Amino acid sequence: xxxxxxxxxxxxxxxxxxxxxxxxxxxxxxxxxxxxxxxxxxxxxxxxxxxxxxxxxxxxxxxxxxxxxxxxxxxxxxxxxxxxxxxxxxxxxxxxxxxxxxxxxxxxxxxx
Amino acid sequence: xxxxxxxxxxxxxxxxxxxxxxxxxxxxxxxxxxxxxxxxxxxxxxxxxxxxxxxxxxxxxxxxxxxxxxxxxxxxxxxxxxxxxxxxxxxxxxxxxxxxxxxxxxxxxx
Numbered sequence: 001x002x003x004x005x006x007x008x009x010x011x012x013x014x015x016x017x018x019x020x021x022x023x024x025x026x027x028x029x030x031x032x033x034x035x036x037x038x039x040x041x042x043x044x045x046x047x048x049x050x051x052x053x054x055x056x057x058x059x060x061x062x063x064x065x066x067x068x069x070x071x072x073x074x075x076x077x078x079x080x081x082x083x084x085x086x087x088x089x090x091x092x093x094x095x096x097x098x099x100x101x102x103x104x105x106x107x108x109x110x111x112x
Numbered sequence: 113x114x115x116x117x118x119x120x121x122x123x124x125x126x127x128x129x130x131x132x133x134x135x136x137x138x139x140x141x142x143x144x145x146x147x148x149x150x151x152x153x154x155x156x157x158x159x160x161x162x163x164x165x166x167x168x169x170x171x172x173x174x175x176x177x178x179x180x181x182x183x184x185x186x187x188x189x190x191x192x193x194x195x196x197x198x199x200x201x202x203x204x205x206x207x208x209x210x211x212x213x214x215x216x217x218x219x220x221x222x
Contacts, residue, residue: 030209040200041215042216043213097162
């Protein structure tokens with residue numbers, strides 16, 4: 001089941017620009033994760049932010065979490081053509097069933 | 113390198129002909145998942161194993177079955193594939209919160 005909504009659904013930018021994707025969710029969470037999926041491949045975990053954290057960085061990635069608004073954003077700075085992929089947010093609830101609830105994804109195209 | 117392996121990468125089957133997809137892992141993770149993903153959509157969880165405990169999603173068709181004979185291997189059986197079952201099937205594992213995915217098996221039904 002999907003509880004997350006991401007916007008935009010598709011984003012096209014030039015190499016070197018920053019890309020921002022947003023994710024909203026509906027229920028209480030333990031943490032929120034972002035994954036990347038290159039065309040026709042499996043998903044790759046990018047970053048996890050816990051419900052008591054507000055911001056997290058990993059290389060060119062910056063994730064924010066606002067639990068009062070039930071939303072998160074993923075910022076990719078200085079984008080590269082290799083960042084072209086689909087990006088999904090996923091949340092796990094306060095239960096312990098190890099299931100993730102997935103957003104619909106944002107398709108990012110970085111043009112050289 | 114520790115990883116999640118899926119075989120085959122591409123599978124073509126005929127309408128109604130049973131097919132089995134396989135997944136193996138060298139990560140020694142206790143949780144394994146099977147997802148179905150159709151074009152431009154989010155992955156849809158079919159079922160998952162928490163150790164030996166099998167957890168089926170309520171909306172997973174009866175046509176889909178799974179086996180996990182040991183920690184390392186997990187199989188997805190589609191008993192009578194229909195045209196609507198054509199999709200990418202993704203296997204994933206986890207030990208804590210992050211999930212580790214295999215490259216997927218692209219299933220075509222003719």
